[in-house]
Amino acid sequence: MVPLGAALLLAVTGCAGAVRVDEPSPDPADRATCDAVLAALPDQVLESTTRPTEPGALSRAWGDPAIVLRCGVPAPPGLTPTSECVEVNGVGWFREPADGGTLFTTIGRAVPVEVGVPPDYAPEVDVLVDLAAAVEAHDPLEQPCS
Numbered sequence: 070m071v072p073l074g075a076a077l078l079l080a081v082t083g084c085a086g087a088v089r090v091d092e093p094s095p096d097p098a099d100r101a102t103c104d105a106v107l108a109a110l111p112d113q114v115l116e117s118t119t120r121p122t123e124p125g126a127l128s129r130a131w132g133d134p135a136i137v138l139r140c141g142v143p144a145p146p147g148l149t150p151t152s153e154c155v156e157v158n159g160v161g162w163f164r165e166p167a168d169g170g171t172l173f174t175t176i177g178r179a180v181p182v183e184v185g186v187p188p189d190y191a192p193e194v195d196v197l198v199d200l201a202a203a204v205e206a207h208d209p210l211e212q213p214c215s
Contacts, residue, residue, distance in 0.1 A: 087121040088135045090128040095141030095180060102180040102208055103127050103140035109203035110138070114196055134187040136196055142183045145174050152176070154214035155194060158201035161214035164194070173197060175204060177212035 095103060110129050112119050117132025129138045147165055154161040154176050161176040162184075171193040173184045182204055186193040 087123045087125075088128075088130040088137060090122045090125070090130070090137060090139060092124055092127050093139055093141040093143070095127070099141050099180045100127075103182075105207035106140050106180075106182060106203050109207055111199050111203070114199045115190060117190075132190070134189055135185075136187070136190060137185045138200065139183045139185075140180060142174065142181050144181055145172075145183075148174070148176065155197075156214045157194065157197040158205065160197070160201040160204045162194075162197060175208065176214060177210060178204065178208040179211055180208050182208060 107127070107129060114131040114136055117136060120130050120132070120135065122128040122130045122137070127140050130136065145163055145165060148163045152163055155164050155173070156162070160178070162173040163176050165172050165174075167185065170185055170187040173186065173194075173196075175182045182200075184196060184200060186196050190196055
């Protein structure tokens with residue numbers, strides 16, 4: 070099980086303060102893709118509004134507890150060619166349990182995007198409906214879900 074808290078959230082200050090996030094370090098080409106994805110993300114996910122992230126260059130968060138998106142992450146170690154692919158609005162996701170929720174990472178996209186979803190938002194997959202359009206439009210599909 071992946072520790073959601075360790076992977077995504079280092080600390081949260083205040084009820085709706087900035088969410089501390091361990092930011093990935095993608096190469097410049099991937100960074101440009103991430104910039105486009107992040108710029109297209111909605112201000113609201115489910116009924117949760119956006120909140121700041123620290124440092125915030127490659128991440129976004131919504132709600133309390135925070136739903137956290139990171140762009141440019143490495144592929145998950147548990148992802149194999151036979152892993153289940155959860156497809157939501159044209160975007161494939163690898164789902165894995167995490168301490169404190171569920172971790173979803175895109176499958177078959179040029180740049181992996183990861184979303185940590187606390188169990189308060191069950192069913193956790195519903196969060197992906199609001200995020201899929203930004204990924205679909207700005208992170209090129211290299212291989213569809215099979």
